[in-house]
Amino acid sequence: PEGIVCGDLGDKTSYNENSCGALSCKITLKAGETRTIAFLLGMKPSSEAAEVIRCYENPAPTVAEELEALKADWNSKLDNLKVSTPSPEFDTMINTWNAYNCFMTFIWSRAASFIYCGLRNGYGYRDTVQDIQGIIHLAPEMALEKIRFMLSAQVNNGGGLPLVKFTHTPGKEDTPDDASYVQETGHPAYRADDALWLFPTVYKYISETGNTAFLDEVIPFANKDEATVYEHLKRAVAFSLDHLGPHGMPAGLYADWNDCLRLGANGESSFVALQFYYAMTILKIFAEYKKDTEYVQYLEETQKAFGEKVQELCWDNDRFVRGYTESGERIGEAAAPEANMWLNPQSWAVISGLASPEQGDAALNNVYERLNTKYGAILMDPPYHAHAFDGALAVIYNQGTKENSGIFSQSQGWLILAEALRGHGERAFTYFMENSPAAQNDCAEIRRLEPYCYGQFTEGKASKHFGRSHVHWLTGTASTVMVGCVEGILGLRPDLEGLRLSPSVPKSWKHFEIEKVFRGKQLHISVENPDEKESGCCSLVLNGQKLADNYIPEKLLQDKNEVILTL
Ligand code: IFM
Numbered sequence: 001p002e003g004i005v006c007g008d009l010g011d012k013t014s015y016n017e018n019s020c021g022a023l024s025c026k027i028t029l030k031a032g033e034t035r036t037i038a039f040l041l042g043m044k045p046s047s048e049a050a051e052v053i054r055c056y057e058n059p060a061p062t063v064a065e066e067l068e069a070l071k072a073d074w075n076s077k078l079d080n081l082k083v084s085t086p087s088p089e090f091d092t093m094i095n096t097w098n099a100y101n102c103f104m105t106f107i108w109s110r111a112a113s114f115i116y117c118g119l120r121n122g123y124g125y126r127d128t129v130q131d132i133q134g135i136i137h138l139a140p141e142m143a144l145e146k147i148r149f150m151l152s153a154q155v156n157n158g159g160g161l162p163l164v165k166f167t168h169t170p171g172k173e174d175t176p177d178d179a180s181y182v183q184e185t186g187h188p189a190y191r192a193d194d195a196l197w198l199f200p201t202v203y204k205y206i207s208e209t210g211n212t213a214f215l216d217e218v219i220p221f222a223n224k225d226e227a228t229v230y231e232h233l234k235r236a237v238a239f240s241l242d243h244l245g246p247h248g249m250p251a252g253l254y255a256d257w258n259d260c261l262r263l264g265a266n267g268e269s270s271f272v273a274l275q276f277y278y279a280m281t282i283l284k285i286f287a288e289y290k291k292d293t294e295y296v297q298y299l300e301e302t303q304k305a306f307g308e309k310v311q312e313l314c315w316d317n318d319r320f321v322r323g324y325t326e327s328g329e330r331i332g333e334a335a336a337p338e339a340n341m342w343l344n345p346q347s348w349a350v351i352s353g354l355a356s357p358e359q360g361d362a363a364l365n366n367v368y369e370r371l372n373t374k375y376g377a378i379l380m381d382p383p384y385h386a387h388a389f390d391g392a393l394a395v396i397y398n399q400g401t402k403e404n405s406g407i408f409s410q411s412q413g414w415l416i417l418a419e420a421l422r423g424h425g426e427r428a429f430t431y432f433m434e435n436s437p438a439a440q441n442d443c444a445e446i447r448r449l450e451p452y453c454y455g456q457f458t459e460g461k462a463s464k465h466f467g468r469s470h471v472h473w474l475t476g477t478a479s480t481v482m483v484g485c486v487e488g489i490l491g492l493r494p495d496l497e498g499l500r501l502s503p504s505v506p507k508s509w510k511h512f513e514i515e516k517v518f519r520g521k522q523l524h525i526s527v528e529n530p531d532e533k534e535s536g537c538c539s540l541v542l543n544g545q546k547l548a549d550n551y552i553p554e555k556l557l558q559d560k561n562e563v564i565l566t567l
Pocket of ligand 1: 124126127256257258259260403
């Protein structure tokens with residue numbers, strides 16, 4: 001750093017700037033002499049700080065021991081998944097840096113930020129439930145604690161509290177139906193998507209661990225009452241069905257994932273509709289497991305009718321539209337002068353399972369042609385400028401920025417996953433590389449973020465600063481890209497009874513290896529790709545035994561397992 005080189009570290013308090021601390025001390029060494037310096041950073045009242053500092057009066061061996069313990073702690077988490085592929089960028093992100101970024105967002109959600117000024121006033125429901133997904137494959141027991149916490153922030157009507165206070169007290173909270181909550185949190189109403197994020201998160205946790213008993217665990221609601229996890233999820237489905245808009249899709253309520261898109265309380269978001277469709281698929285799996293046959297039938301009928309409705313309302317020839325405003329305007333249709341092509345409905349149509357293979361491919365091709373850039377796919381195109389409807393808050397941002405046609409990095413993870421689910425390994429990996437910090441070491445002057453952590457967004461092609469990235473560390477990108485890479489590109493897809501292996505990789509990956517701990521068992525997976533395929537399974541061999549397809553039932557696993565998958 002320049003400050004070190006010129007010896008002027010200054011002594012300034014950072015005010016709305018990128019904070020950077022530097023410590024220095026001068027020592028003079030005699031020939032052959034060794035000295036150990038330990039810097040201790042933290043914040044405590046002086047008397048308590050003095051106590052802590054005393055422990056380090058003789059830094060060696062305490063510091064060395066503690067460093068070892070710290071390393072061991074990190075390794076115990078990160079070692080649960082290690083990959084060795086032909087891509088050093090992919091390996092360093094999955095093995096270390098994206099994983100580390102995921103733990104940061106897992107711990108903090110968006111509750112603190114170097115970028116927005118100061119602390120936030122609580123945990124955002126959707127953000128926090130999404131962030132959990134990024135660490136499930138590494139530290140499921142940590143995930144479980146947080147899932148319990150977030151379920152206890154679900155209101156007994158099934159909706160999520162938009163903001164979960166730092167002082168959250170299950171069973172005693174007021175809700176968006178109470179003026180006190182609105183006044184204290186600034187959140188005027190429920191959001192349409194909050195509780196729907198629980199479905200993929202709970203499913204990922206149960207599938208990773210096999211802990212189906214969790215479905216029967218009783219957890220309080222935020223305001224009053226308590227119920228099993230299974231019942232919490234049923235209520236989340238009921239919440240969406242109790243809040244339908246005029247066309248029969250979930251009503252927009254205050255907002256969906258996109259903070260800058262207000263379709264109106266009675267508007268309808270296709271993104272939420274797709275999440276809801278997916279939620280019913282997951283709940284059906286749980287209902288089948290619990291032999292709740294009447295409810296399975298109810299879900300089947302409800303989902304079928306709902307899916308047909310979404311198809312009819314949202315498919316527009318080669319794309320899924322973004323939704324309907326309260327006044328009936330269809331957003332994201334091909335004929336619109338601005339914002340006529342949106343990213344998230346295309347990826348989510350595939351992830352949710354609603355799109356037919358033909359629709360999925362057409363929509364994803366359209367994304368590639370219309371939205372992709374060398375730094376990732378922009379959120380929609382063209383940006384809002386002259387034709388924004390009243391709820392298109394994104395228009396306040398310059399074109400190419402944030403939700404107004406920026407490359408919203410979180411959405412890249414869903415795009416990677418969607419392409420991988422369709423078996424398009426080349427595309428999935430292309431999207432990974434375009435926005436990957438590790439692939440941008442040689443354009444720091446453009447990206448302007450650390451080359452090892454994700455940012456919230458990269459300025460899009462409509463911006464004068466195309467490629468410049470912002471809001472590092474605390475971004476939902478960490479978890480979505482991790483899931484896109486682990487479940488998508490690597491194709492590690494656990495379910496209630498075992499593990500499916502469905503990698504979607506570049507054709508040039510002729511061989512790669514995965515070390516994974518799955519339900520306490522060690523798996524060494526070698527993937528062979530002699531015919532340069534992007535996906536598909538030619539054979540799967542577990543401990544010398546050929547399996548029927550690409551699925552490993554848990555009951556066949558030994559303590560240590562050799563797995564060979566040939567694409
Ligand atoms: O989904 C939101 C998130 O809750 C906060 N950051 C921006 C995202 C997209 O608008």
